[in-house]
Amino acid sequence: MQEQQNASDSVGSTRAAGRPHSLAVDLTLYTLARFGMVVALAAVLLLFRVPLLVALAVAVVVVMPLSLVLFKGLRHRVAVGVEERTRHRRARRDELRAQLRGERDEEPANRAAEQHATSEERS
Numbered sequence: 001m002q003e004q005q006n007a008s009d010s011v012g013s014t015r016a017a018g019r020p021h022s023l024a025v026d027l028t029l030y031t032l033a034r035f036g037m038v039v040a041l042a043a044v045l046l047l048f049r050v051p052l053l054v055a056l057a058v059a060v061v062v063v064m065p066l067s068l069v070l071f072k073g074l075r076h077r078v079a080v081g082v083e084e085r086t087r088h089r090r091a092r093r094d095e096l097r098a099q100l101r102g103e104r105d106e107e108p109a110n111r112a113a114e115q116h117a118t119s120e121e122r123s
Helices: 002-017 023-047 052-070 072-101 108-122
Strands: none
Touching: 023 052, 023 072, 052 072
16 A cells, blocks of 8 residues: 555656646547547548548558657656546555454544534533
């Protein structure tokens, strides 16, 4: 659990150093960039009087590997965001399973709230 926390802290610190961004924004930008490349390449092929369906098919096939090279940084940010989200969800799931097994107490925030309520009852 501590290793997961340290790993997420290191990812968070690299994000804090740059501009803040989220997985949804990165994924949307990457998807729009790839669709934009398909449309642009298909438009260029249409200028050379290539039929629309053929132009779209060729554009999709050409853009797939090309986008891996041209959008490497954006693709990496998406991969890091997915990894971070997966790590967080896995840690949360493990924590909930431990609570269900009775191996762990409730979350510290819940404990603090209960202790506060108990101390008020005593007063």
